[in-house]
Amino acid sequence: MISILNFIQTGRLRSNSNKIKTYNMKKIYTLLTILFLSVASYAQDISGLWNGTVNISEDKSINFIFNIAYIGTDYVTIIDIPSQRVSGLKPQKTFLENGVLFIDGANLGIKYQGTFNKDLQQFEGNFTEGVNVLPLNLKKGDIKPEKTTKRPQEPVKPYPYLEEDVVFENTEASVSLSGTLTLPKKKGKFPVVILISGSGPQDRDETVANHKPFWVLADYLTRQGIAVLRYDDRGVGSSTGSFSNATTKDFSTDVLSAVDYLKSRRDIDVNNIGLIGHSEGGIIAPLVANQTKDVSFIVLLASTGIPGSEISLIQATTMRPFPVPDEAAYEQAIRKAITIAASYKELSVIKSELSTHYNATIAPILKPLVGDDTKVSQIINGLIETRTTPWIRYFYNYNPANEIEKLSIPVLSLNGTNDTQVSAEINQKGIKDALIKGKNKDYKILQLEGLNHFFQESNTGKMDEYSAIEQTFSPLALKEISNWIIQHMR
Template sequence: MKTVAALIIIFILSIVNIFSQEISGNWSGKTKRGDKEITFVFNIKQENATYLTTMSVPTFRVSGIKPSTTTFANGKLTIDGSNVGMYYEGIFNNETQQFEGTYKEGGIEMVLNLKKGSVKIEESRRPQEPVKPYPYYEEEVVFENAKAKISLAGTLTLPSENGKFPVAILISGSGPQDRDESFMGHKPFLVLADHLTRQGIGVLRFDDRGQGESTGDFGNATTEDFSKDVLSAITYLKTRNDVDIKNIGLIGHSEGGIIAPLAANNSKDVAFMVLLASTGISGAELSVMQSKTLRQFPVKDEVTYEKNTRKAIAIVTSNKSETEIKNELTTHYNNFIRPILMSLNVPEEKVNLFIYSQLKTSLQPWSRYFLQYNPADEIEKLQIPVLSLNGSKDSQVNAKINQEGIRNALIKGGNKDYKIIELENLNHFFQECETGKLDEYRKIEQTFSPTALKEISNWILKRI
């Protein structure tokens, strides 16, 4: 009996040890998506009774991602990043000294076990990325969006430490982005900023709210909110003695290209605008197009599929309460998407995960705003010089359809200085490519086509 009692005490003490474990620090692990091994690192800090997590994905050279909540109780670690589209849940295994769980992002679920400590990653640098020391001035800056009560951190590069220079503000695409717009192992904004600054054009690029060194809540922000962050950047630049305040411009990529007109139409201090892979049609129409071109599963009847996609959008954008919308949308997805996926022998748990992910995304403030926003309405009001560049092989934003919308809006508004170019064989990120499909981005060594870079800098230099 004494032996049994002793074992019970040891067992109880081991449980207490697990549940009261100090989890602050780095936790890392590797998982696989197809043939690609992906490394995750979660830096967890405890502040009073709460935990704060910053996530990095070294494989894709992405860092500074801030999930909204982290909880640890009874050996269970939950990192809820619904604000950035991810979720992790793991149970601590005392024998292996690791959290064993799953990572979810979108409709994807992967086994991910985390061990204490960081993993050593060989730093890879794409050929176009600049190497310090740079032949220009660089400064880390912080500015405030006072109304939103957030701080935005970024990098300002200027041709020299002395003088007054034109400055372009870079505006990133959809999803949580850092100042370099890091994606699939590339840093397009770093390459663009380096090129422009070497040509005599200053650049301000900054972490999206709630990302990197910036504060705020990304998950509850809309395109309009992001435009106010850009206005804060303009206000900040106007306080500096080394900025030519008559030549502040905006360069927006993808969603950044529909944020830029919103900001410019609420400011008298924007001198020029460059739209990169921007849209010129409503968010609803773009979503219908992308639901067909980016869909990862086949359907037997495209007409019916589009009809049901439009019905989902109508439900999301209705004036009903969030509860009513959620209930209607759940029913619709179960009637519409579930039969398609089940007919393809997709396991039920994966179908449930996909529908759950679709629901969460659809109900976000960003989605509801985006679906009802037509950038052509704002582009029409622009009376400043505008350059629009799109790649002919962009699989996310069709060049011809969207540039037609941009062109018609500028003509309708009577803009006298605009240039619209479709660049051959370039994808959504302006890489020279073969197919333009998403899975090709990380395989291409080039980050930003030199042709596109020259088009941007040459056009700006003629207007400042």
């Protein structure tokens, strides 16, 4: 999942490139405002299925299902998003008080707050993800299944290999991680790769835009005799822990725990344990490899090779969904905001400085778009919170080139020429320069023509194209990955 709402998530490796074609007040209002709702009482048990639809634009919507259960003395909610093929999101707390339903998904970077309308028998409120706040009303009951989009590459049972649900522990973080291990159907010890997902809370299949790229990749590699471990991120699916409080460094400890788990198995060749990292996973992989001698190779897919602060600046300026009167001034304002947020000052000081900065530079841009000072203030407060999460502040100060330079193991780096989220040219140069500086003797860096951020054959590479493409993973990219791994087995 790039973003549940498929919106710009400033500073994340995955950001939406959808361009808003018109900027009239009605559309901006739909995108950015918070609706103030009257309080109504509601005393019934709310256990059961509730569903609602978030309207992102005139021609795009996302359906939600909230499964609310009363367990012991507390409500517990599980969120499914059928249109995105995402299921099992577990917000940390659910409250119902005086007719107001509050679902606290801070562990996932989301929340919902709604007030019960007795006449319409529904909760009326807002779903929030990062700085994005959209109206979402919930009615009791399930929703009709949507028409399934054709995904011809997805595996169909029976598989010609073994599939096993596994659980391993990150004792350092007190996190239990659940995943799937696929193994060739024969006796012996097998080379294995661990798949590391990109930014945002991801399930084991890295489900995004109605695609499951990690499932397709695992299927392909296992058919070539390579075992594959893929797992739900902490706080997602069947894994425990809090996603939103973790940094790239924290996620690296999850991967190290996966390596330790694989070493404990008798069917794994411990001399051939590799890592495949996609997007943010590509900057986690070298961090892991430099903390253990048990990783024998890494594959970087759409990885960055420059500091996170630069990635954030590039994405904030090239993927911005609204016009600005002065591009140079806007870029300078974003750069200063990142500099403020990346500092090592007290968090309260950073937030105060960001508030002053945004009110001087961004507020004048937002005011004509949203119409009043209250909404501008709400947006700016959201931006401040987004800029100061543990993940983003670590990311700003992390330069993957420093870790790549230390690598002495074989490295394969693939990027698509149509990647609009992680530019192949600038990032592959950063990766190559680091490998050369570190005197790595075995690496391959390749740009694959016409492939997007998810290695689909594409026309534009923009994110609004992902779900429309039937292909999940280019056969050329799959073959390139498997052939290189087989060639580098010890």
